[in-house]
Amino acid sequence: MLRLKGRVEEQSLLEQVLERSGQNLLRCLQCGKCSGSCPISSAAVGGPRRLIARILGGMQEEALRDPTWWYCVSCGTCAGRCPVEINMYAVSTALCEIAAARGIEASEPGIHLFEDLFLKSVKKNGRVRELRTVLEYNLRSLRPFTDALIGARLALKGNISPAAVLRPGRRDRQVTRIFEKIRQKQGQKA
Numbered sequence: 001m002l003r004l005k006g007r008v009e010e011q012s013l014l015e016q017v018l019e020r021s022g023q024n025l026l027r028c029l030q031c032g033k034c035s036g037s038c039p040i041s042s043a044a045v046g047g048p049r050r051l052i053a054r055i056l057g058g059m060q061e062e063a064l065r066d067p068t069w070w071y072c073v074s075c076g077t078c079a080g081r082c083p084v085e086i087n088m089y090a091v092s093t094a095l096c097e098i099a100a101a102r103g104i105e106a107s108e109p110g111i112h113l114f115e116d117l118f119l120k121s122v123k124k125n126g127r128v129r130e131l132r133t134v135l136e137y138n139l140r141s142l143r144p145f146t147d148a149l150i151g152a153r154l155a156l157k158g159n160i161s162p163a164a165v166l167r168p169g170r171r172d173r174q175v176t177r178i179f180e181k182i183r184q185k186q187g188q189k190a
């Protein structure tokens with residue numbers, strides 16, 4: 001079967017991704033099973049199959065600005081369904097590192113703020129407190145009423161509890177240890 005290997009002048013991205021991720025994208029069949037099961041795939045975001053096609057096709061800029069790897073939640077569903085066992089989250093991590101090294105801005109401007117708030121919540125409570133995190137994100141990004149109607153509907157149906165925002169969180173010692181280990185590793189790298 002014909003494999004796209006990227007134009008000669010743009011092979012460096014493909015090579016870097018192969019090297020950093022340890023995933024052999026050249027085995028991709030473009031079957032689309034990954035995108036079919038990926039929770040963040042949509043018309044707006046694209047999905048793992050399209051992202052791989054962009055990398056293999058030498059579309060360097062498009063691949064590095066593709067929203068898929070910014071949104072990837074490392075759930076591993078794609079890897080579980082892929083007939084050639086490609087782990088997209090390893091590819092996403094590799095692209096994230098390459099984009100950071102090249103100073104490429106995130107496709108979603110608030111993504112770093114959301115990431116910080118998400119991690120802060122996990123560190124403080126042992127898990128993410130979704131509603132509180134979303135409210136804080138909306139306030140900090142100066143869009144306090146984003147998705148307010150959806151939130152009101154979910155509250156009316158009893159799917160979310162506004163009172164949960166006020167409940168104090170509880171630290172989890174194991175999660176705290178994980179954060180501490182990461183902090184130590186980052187200190188060693190610096």
Ligand code: SF4
Pocket residue numbers: 027028029030031032033034035048049052078081082083084085086
């Ligand atoms: S499931 Fe695997 S082979 Fe199929 S498109 Fe996705 S990465 Fe490629």
Ligand code: SF4
Pocket residue numbers: 034037038039040041048071072073074075076077078079088089092
């Ligand atoms: S690991 Fe990322 S790309 Fe794969 S299914 Fe999950 S969110 Fe989608």
